Amino acid sequence: xxxxxxxxxxxxxxxxxxxxxxxxxxxxxxxxxxxxxxxxxxxxxxxxxxxxxxxxxxxxxxxxxxxxxxxxxxxxxxxxxxxxxxxxxxxxxxxxxxxxxxxxxxxxxxxxxxxxxxxxxxxxxxxxxxxxxxxxxxxxxxxxxxxxxxxxxxxxxxxxxxxxxxxxxxxxxxxxxxxxxxxxxxxxxxxxxxxxxxxxxxxxxxxxxxxxxxxxxxxxxxxxxxxxxxxxxxxxxxxxxxxxxxxxxxxxxxxxxxxxxxxxxxxxxxxxxxxxxxxxxxxxxxxxxxxxxxxxxxxxxxxxxxxxxxxxxxxxxxxxxxxxxxxxxxxxxxxxxxxxxxxxxxxxxxxxxxxxxxxxxxxxxxxxxxxxxxxxxxxxxxxxxxxxxxxxxxxxxxxxxxxxxxxxxxxxxxxxxxxxxxxxxxxxxxxxxxxxxxxxxxxxxxxxxxxxxxxxxxxxxxxxxxxxxxxxxxxxxxxxxxxxxxxxxxxxxxxxxxxxxxxxxxxxxxxxxxxxxxxxxxxxxxxxxxxxxxxxxxxxxxxxxxxxxxxxxxxxxxxxxxxxxxxxxxxxxxxxxxxxxxxxxxxxxxxxx
Amino acid sequence: xxxxxxxxxxxxxxxxxxxxxxxxxxxxxxxxxxxxxxxxxxxxxxxxxxxxxxxxxxxxxxxxxxxxxxxxxxxxxxxxxxxxxxxxxxxxxxxxxxxxxxxxxxxxxxxxxxxxxxxxxxxxxxxxxxxxxxxxxxxxxxxxxxxxxxxxxxxxxxxxxxxxxxxxxxxxxxxxxxxxxxxxxxxxxxxxxxxxxxxxxxxxxxxxxxxx
Numbered sequence: 081x082x083x084x085x086x087x088x089x090x091x092x093x094x095x096x097x098x099x100x101x102x103x104x105x106x107x108x109x110x111x112x113x114x115x116x117x118x119x120x121x122x123x124x125x126x127x128x129x130x131x132x133x134x135x136x137x138x139x140x141x142x143x144x145x146x147x148x149x150x151x152x153x154x155x156x157x158x159x160x161x162x163x164x165x166x167x168x169x170x171x172x173x174x175x176x177x178x179x180x181x182x183x184x185x186x187x188x189x190x191x192x193x194x195x196x197x198x199x200x201x202x203x204x205x206x207x208x209x210x211x212x213x214x215x216x217x218x219x220x221x222x223x224x225x226x227x228x229x230x231x232x233x234x235x236x237x238x239x240x241x242x243x244x245x246x247x248x249x250x251x252x253x254x255x256x257x258x259x260x261x262x263x264x265x266x267x268x269x270x271x272x273x274x275x276x277x278x279x280x281x282x283x284x285x286x287x288x289x290x291x292x293x294x295x296x297x298x299x300x301x302x303x304x305x306x307x308x309x310x311x312x313x314x315x316x317x318x319x320x321x322x323x324x325x326x327x328x329x330x331x332x333x334x335x336x337x338x339x340x341x342x343x344x345x346x347x348x349x350x351x352x353x354x355x356x357x358x359x360x361x362x363x364x365x366x367x368x369x370x371x372x373x374x375x376x377x378x379x380x381x382x383x384x385x386x387x388x389x390x391x392x393x394x395x396x397x398x399x400x401x402x403x404x405x406x407x408x409x410x411x412x413x414x415x416x417x418x419x420x421x422x423x424x425x426x427x428x429x430x431x432x433x434x435x436x437x438x439x440x441x442x443x444x445x446x447x448x449x450x451x452x453x454x455x456x457x458x459x460x461x462x463x464x465x466x467x468x469x470x471x472x473x474x475x476x477x478x479x480x481x482x483x484x485x486x487x488x489x490x491x492x493x494x495x496x497x498x499x500x501x502x503x504x505x506x507x508x509x510x511x512x513x514x515x516x517x518x519x520x521x522x523x524x525x526x527x528x529x530x531x532x533x534x535x536x537x538x539x540x541x542x543x544x545x546x547x548x549x550x551x552x553x554x555x556x557x558x559x560x561x562x563x564x565x566x567x568x569x570x571x572x573x574x575x576x577x578x579x580x581x582x583x584x585x586x587x588x589x590x591x592x593x594x595x596x597x598x599x600x601x602x603x604x605x606x607x608x609x610x611x612x613x614x615x616x617x618x619x620x621x622x623x624x625x626x627x628x629x630x631x632x633x634x635x636x637x638x639x640x641x642x643x644x645x646x647x648x649x650x651x652x653x654x655x656x657x658x659x660x661x662x663x664x665x666x667x668x669x670x671x672x673x
Numbered sequence: 674x675x676x677x678x679x680x681x682x683x684x685x686x687x688x689x690x691x692x693x694x695x696x697x698x699x700x701x702x703x704x705x706x707x708x709x710x711x712x713x714x715x716x717x718x719x720x721x722x723x724x725x726x727x728x729x730x731x732x733x734x735x736x737x738x739x740x741x742x743x744x745x746x747x748x749x750x751x752x753x754x755x756x757x758x759x760x761x762x763x764x765x766x767x768x769x770x771x772x773x774x775x776x777x778x779x780x781x782x783x784x785x786x787x788x789x790x791x792x793x794x795x796x797x798x799x800x801x802x803x804x805x806x807x808x809x810x811x812x813x814x815x816x817x818x819x820x821x822x823x824x825x826x827x828x829x830x831x832x833x834x835x836x837x838x839x840x841x842x843x844x845x846x847x848x849x850x851x852x853x854x855x856x857x858x859x860x861x862x863x864x865x866x867x868x869x870x871x872x873x874x875x876x877x878x879x880x881x882x883x884x885x
Contacts, residue, residue, distance in 0.1 A: 161823055162820075162823065163784070163818040163819060163820050163823045163825075164784065164786070164818075164820060166818070166823070167784070167785070167786035167787075167816065167818050168786050170816075171785070171786040171787045171788070171816055172788060173786035173787070173788070173791065176786050176791075180786075
């Protein structure tokens with residue numbers, strides 16, 4: 081049995097696995113997509129935020145520069161308008177330039193100290209460029225801000241600028257106290273010719289980017305001609321990062337960009353932007369390095385969240401898949417099982433049925449055939465015996481013998497009739513043609529007959545019958561049942577015994593009880609008395625062919641009723657037959673309720 | 674020095690014996706002025722393309738050569754009035770002392786970075802006495818500026834000759850009392866332009882020289 085069911089279960093299991101796998105794939109895909117997009121979004125967000133921060137800082141820097149440059153331009157305009165400067169430049173008295181400018185630029189050099197809050201115009205140094213763009217050496221460097229020769233070399237321009245130029249120079253390049261200065265070259269126009277006759281180059285300390293909201297880890301510096309000035313980093317780190325930036329700058333046409341770098345093992349986002357676009361001075365870039373730790377932490381957190389959500393989703397998916405699979409699988413499983421089982425069962429049943437029906441056919445045919453084959457000789461025998469009885473030339477003993485034989489043929493005939501009936505029932509050929517049957521009347525008739533029987537012992541009959549109890553049945557078979565029961569009641573009775581017949585309605589049924597005195601049926605036989613050819617062990621002397629109760633019960637059941645032994649003890653045996661009440665009493669018949 | 678002093682005396686006497694002297698007259702073709710002629714004859718120093726000149730144009734005609742220095746340096750004046758130098762163009766002989774009286778009721782601060790003469794008189798009031806002055810002992814063009822009034826310009830043409838004259842507005846000049854001989858007559862038109870013509874001067878004669 082179990083081996084036949086196995087394929088069905090396996091099928092369901094594989095269906096469940098497939099369903100779960102599909103769900104897993106979906107959840108895994110969703111998770112992967114979620115992680116991918118989350119990562120992209122976070123990195124983009126971080127990049128955008130930092131970019132904005134960088135741009136904001138740059139724009140503030142730019143504002144400061146513009147302010148400074150505007151101030152310087154005004155300064156230089158005024159300066160150029162100063163008769164002494166003009167005189168020095170136009171009257172070929174360059175040696176008098178610095179002394180003349182000293183007074184004019186005094187406020188530039190001795191301006192307010194750089195404050196923490198805002199930009200100042202406090203210059204570190206200034207130099208004039210001659211007509212060829214070379215630096216005019218100051219007679220007294222202390223007045224104009226000392227500058228090393230290497231630094232001074234960086235001020236040289238190929239030609240005098242027409243507009244302001246921003247540049248950056250390194251001071252003390254090889255020392256530990258390396259600094260970068262921002263220089264602004266301002267052209268000086270001759271008030272007489274309108275030509276650029278000189279340029280004033282003013283050096284400032286570059287403004288530090290004042291970062292807000294970018295976190296404490298932000299580092300800013302300046303990249304200049306391949307060298308990175310980023311004081312927050314060690315010299316080797318600066319050099320390494322500087323070459324990295326140089327690579328990025330040479331590979332990119334854009335003047336600003338960003339890329340991720342690794343500093344001290346931690347990822348950081350580096351922004352660079354040219355500080356002096358289209359300047360005559362060498363290109364310089366503002367460098368800002370932002371730690372990505374926050375973003376990384378956020379990413380990490382989000383990864384965990386998405387991972388957790390995915391696990392939950394997966395678990396949910398598992399449960400859901402099991403549930404769905406179960407929901408889907410139950411009918412499928414049932415179908416599979418049913419189909420498997422059905423096939424097997426059907427096959428078995430079919431074969432069994434085939435053989436049974438074959439057997440049945442054979443047996444019923446056999447019974448019928450046998451009954452018919454038996455009836456003819458019995459009829460012949462009876463006719464012969466009756467013929468013999470009709471003669472008057474035999475001795476009295478012979479008549480008695482013949483009479484006994486004739487009785488036996490009657491009995492034999494009864495057995496054959498019963499067998500025929502039973503075989504018809506077994507073959508399913510017997511059907512009740514249900515109609516209202518007056519049970520009371522049948523009982524009365526049979527009780528009348530009972531007294532007329534030749535070998536009837538002397539028994540008393542009690543009856544408690546309502547008149548006209550109608551049941552649904554076929555009269556001849558109902559009659560057979562009643563006959564069988566009454567005959568038994570008489571047959572197994574004792575002398576001076578009692579037969580009590582009662583009948584009453586019980587809801588939709590009519591209950592007929594027939595009890596008789598006499599030896600009771602032992603308990604162990606109770607369940608066998610309805611079997612065919614059963615003989616009561618206690619009444620072997622009683623003439624019985626052992627088919628009556630079996631036939632009666634089968635007929636009662638054909639009537640949709642039943643027959644059972646109610647009790648058999650202490651000189652009282654009682655059977656009870658139930659019949660369905662007739663739906664409708666025949667016209668004119670009085671109904672007793 | 675004595676000889677030189679004696680020579681100087683001779684030269685100083687030259688104008689007196691005018692008959693024996695030569696004279697040059699003519700006209701200098703002055704640059705076209707795009708301003709209407711000024712009746713008040715007020716001249717300014719203007720710069721056009723880095724070139725200093727007077728406006729309306731004037732020229733200085735002088736006889737170049739080696740002449741003895743003036744025995745006693747003369748004193749001339751360039752006043753500052755109405756925030757201009759008057760005269761705006763002053764040719765002087767080498768060694769001339771020039772006083773710069775302030776005729777305005779404001780401060781002036783006259784200085785020059787010109788190679789021919791560097792000086793700085795500093796700020797001074799009109800009542801400043803003695804009148805600030807400088808001696809110009811190097812030939813060349815000296816640009817006068819005022820440190821307070823940046824537009825003020827004045828030109829001093831320090832010449833190594835006693836014979837020079839400023840043309841009139843039409844460029845006409847007459848330069849008399851010249852020694853006879855072969856000289857170069859020069860016409861300073863602006864800071865970048867000095868024309869030159871050879872002249873053969875004869876006593877008692879008037880030579881006609883036009884520039885160009």
